[in-house]
Amino acid sequence: MIELQNVSKIYNYGTPKAVVALEDVNLQIEKGELVLLMGPSGSGKSTLLSLIAALTRPTKGVVKVKNRIVSKLPDHFAALYRREWIGFIFQRFNLIEELSVLENVLLPLVPTSWSIARSEERAWEAMRRFAIEHKAHTQVSKLSGGERQRVAIARSLVLDPPILLADEPTANLDSALAEQFLQLVQKLHKQGKTILVATHDPRFESFGADRRIKVEAGHVFYA
Amino acid sequence: MNLKMLAFAVRFLQRRIWKNIAVFFVFWALIFLVSSAFLIAASIKKELFATLEELPQIFVQRTIAGRLVPSPASRIEKIEQIAGVEAAYGRVWGYYYFPAAGVNFSVVGLDMDMAGFTPWMDEILASDKEGMVVGEGVKRVLLNHYYKDYFNFITPSGDFLKVPLVGTFPAHTELESSDTILLPMQVARTIFGMPQDQVTDIAVRVDNPKEITTIAAKIRVLYPDSRVLTRFDIQAAYQNVFDYKSGLFLALMLGAFFAFFILVFEKMSSVGKEERREIAILKALGWRIGDVLRLKFLESFLIAIFAYGLGVVGAYFFVYYLQAPLLRNIFTGFSVLKPRFELIPVLDMGLLMSIFFATVPLYLAATIVPTWRSSVIDPEEALR
Numbered sequence: 001m002i003e004l005q006n007v008s009k010i011y012n013y014g015t016p017k018a019v020v021a022l023e024d025v026n027l028q029i030e031k032g033e034l035v036l037l038m039g040p041s042g043s044g045k046s047t048l049l050s051l052i053a054a055l056t057r058p059t060k061g062v063v064k065v066k067n068r069i070v071s072k073l074p075d076h077f078a079a080l081y082r083r084e085w086i087g088f089i090f091q092r093f094n095l096i097e098e099l100s101v102l103e104n105v106l107l108p109l110v111p112t113s114w115s116i117a118r119s120e121e122r123a124w125e126a127m128r129r130f131a132i133e134h135k136a137h138t139q140v141s142k143l144s145g146g147e148r149q150r151v152a153i154a155r156s157l158v159l160d161p162p163i164l165l166a167d168e169p170t171a172n173l174d175s176a177l178a179e180q181f182l183q184l185v186q187k188l189h190k191q192g193k194t195i196l197v198a199t200h201d202p203r204f205e206s207f208g209a210d211r212r213i214k215v216e217a218g219h220v221f222y223a
Numbered sequence: 224m225n226l227k228m229l230a231f232a233v234r235f236l237q238r239r240i241w242k243n244i245a246v247f248f249v250f251w252a253l254i255f256l257v258s259s260a261f262l263i264a265a266s267i268k269k270e271l272f273a274t275l276e277e278l279p280q281i282f283v284q285r286t287i288a289g290r291l292v293p294s295p296a297s298r299i300e301k302i303e304q305i306a307g308v309e310a311a312y313g314r315v316w317g318y319y320y321f322p323a324a325g326v327n328f329s330v331v332g333l334d335m336d337m338a339g340f341t342p343w344m345d346e347i348l349a350s351d352k353e354g355m356v357v358g359e360g361v362k363r364v365l366l367n368h369y370y371k372d373y374f375n376f377i378t379p380s381g382d383f384l385k386v387p388l389v390g391t392f393p394a395h396t397e398l399e400s401s402d403t404i405l406l407p408m409q410v411a412r413t414i415f416g417m418p419q420d421q422v423t424d425i426a427v428r429v430d431n432p433k434e435i436t437t438i439a440a441k442i443r444v445l446y447p448d449s450r451v452l453t454r455f456d457i458q459a460a461y462q463n464v465f466d467y468k469s470g471l472f473l474a475l476m477l478g479a480f481f482a483f484f485i486l487v488f489e490k491m492s493s494v495g496k497e498e499r500r501e502i503a504i505l506k507a508l509g510w511r512i513g514d515v516l517r518l519k520f521l522e523s524f525l526i527a528i529f530a531y532g533l534g535v536v537g538a539y540f541f542v543y544y545l546q547a548p549l550l551r552n553i554f555t556g557f558s559v560l561k562p563r564f565e566l567i568p569v570l571d572m573g574l575l576m577s578i579f580f581a582t583v584p585l586y587l588a589a590t591i592v593p594t595w596r597s598s599v600i601d602p603e604e605a606l607r
Contacts, residue, residue: 004591053507055506055507055602055603056601057601075511075512075599076511079506079509079510079512080511082507082508082509083508083509084509090507094504094606096504099234101342104230106227106231107231107508108508109227110225110227110510110518111510112512114227116227146532
């Protein structure tokens with residue numbers, strides 16, 4: 001499903017400030033797999049997720065999703081690929097603070113050809129699924145950390161993408177909320193989604209993932 | 224048209240409501256002021272030129288050493304003999320100072336027996352050809368000084384000359400007739416103390432308007448000391464005055480233009496960190512560059528089109544319903560005898576389009592260019 005071949009990512013490439021984030025990474029993830037990317041901050045986990053989501057391009061190597069090279073897609077098609085294939089939960093959620101919960105969840109649906117009614121119906125469905133519908137018209141800036149995360153999850157899954165990428169999803173959550181999130185991931189996994197969670201949270205140590213991959217100093221080690 | 228995109232554009236505008244209201248206000252004020260100035264100028268020009276259409280086609284004056292002097296009345300007959308001239312008649316005119324009000328009246332003496340000057344004047348003079356017809360401005364001043372049915376002129380010899388008031392000019396001519404007193408030529412001569420055989424100038428009517436220039440040239444040849452003005456010359460002079468005044472007004476509005484261009488420049492040169500992050504979020508959620516540009520275009524277009532629309536409608540209301548208080552003085556001047564004319568509604572689509580194309584696309588470009596610059600970078604880079 002997801003394949004990285006000899007992927008390197010160097011920020012500020014060719015300048016004195018060049019930073020190697022990933023070096024010669026080879027990785028294969030099967031459809032429906034739940035994979036944990038474990039490693040300390042700055043090890044390259046987030047970069048790995050960004051490369052899979054085509055949010056950035058590798059300096060070297062290729063990223064394939066379902067045998068299609070996504071790392072060389074022009075901007076226009078990279079956006080369509082993200083819309084169709086990827087749900088991304090960011091570490092800081094990356095919600096638009098001044099918009100309401102409903103509006104944030106609607107955001108991925110705006111550029112689609114769906115009607116307003118159908119889009120809203122889908123957004124409500126996603127909010128209900130992640131138990132945030134009672135806050136639909138509340139401005140995101142007024143929500144707690146847990147509520148924000150549920151909005152971020154609802155938004156990432158509103159278009160029902162086959163791949164879910166979560167970057168440090170429990171970093172800003174207390175134990176109870178983190179536990180809820182772990183259960184939710186398990187549930188999505190059972191539904192057949194391919195899930196990659198990048199984390200250095202020890203609460204994931206006992207989490208029942210299909211695979212754990214250790215990322216350290218830009219290199220990938222299979223556990 | 225993606226209605227979801229439009230709804231989100233409105234929502235995005237609401238988020239920075241005060242900033243957007245400030246931008247809207249500057250834009251609106253600029254459109255309002257520019258449109259008002261042009262609408263006033265267009266209206267006055269239209270009225271003035273409509274009135275000028277009624278003037279004789281040629282005026283002949285005499286100069287000595289570059290200064291205007293009275294012409295011998297005998298020239299009228301000679302000019303009438305030029306082929307193509309329908310009629311020529313002398314006029315005696317000048318300024319009469321009324322010290323009690325501190326104003327000058329424009330006194331015009333005509334041969335009142337001459338028919339067909341204008342239909343409305345024939346009507347007024349049908350009752351009494353010895354009296355005077357005055358403009359609305361003159362009438363107001365006279366009434367303020369208790370002259371209701373007549374006025375006492377003081378001749379150069381110090382005698383009083385009582386002239387009855389027989390009528391006023393129609394309201395639609397007030398722009399040019401406000402300070403005018405029209406009376407028999409003989410009476411005008413007495414008021415100014417002019418000799419019987421002299422006139423101030425000679426008005427000439429021509430059968431065929433295409434021959435105006437040729438006949439003017441013939442008059443110049445016949446009387447080389449004459450200054451011959453055609454109706455076109457007068458129209459051009461008025462046009463210059465109004466264009467000059469429009470330009471002057473626009474120069475006064477440099478401040479408003481300056482504010483607008485600062486606004487445009489500020490938008491051109493910077494997309495804030497927060498806005499860059501938002502664009503990256505949208506792209507991460509599957510928005511294409513085109514989608515982001517469409518959203519930002521709609522945001523700016525809503526501000527620009529409403530500012531433009533309300534600016535033009537506001538200017539129309541201000542100029543034609545409120546009669547442009549303060550602003551019209553720039554065009555008509557400040558005077559006791561200031562005409563109380565009505566600004567006639569003129570909707571010059573070319574003019575409105577010019578204002579539109581000089582402002583709206585500029586503002587849209589100022590939004591789109593930096594948004595495009597921000598949206599071509601990797602979303603990850605902006606989110607990091």
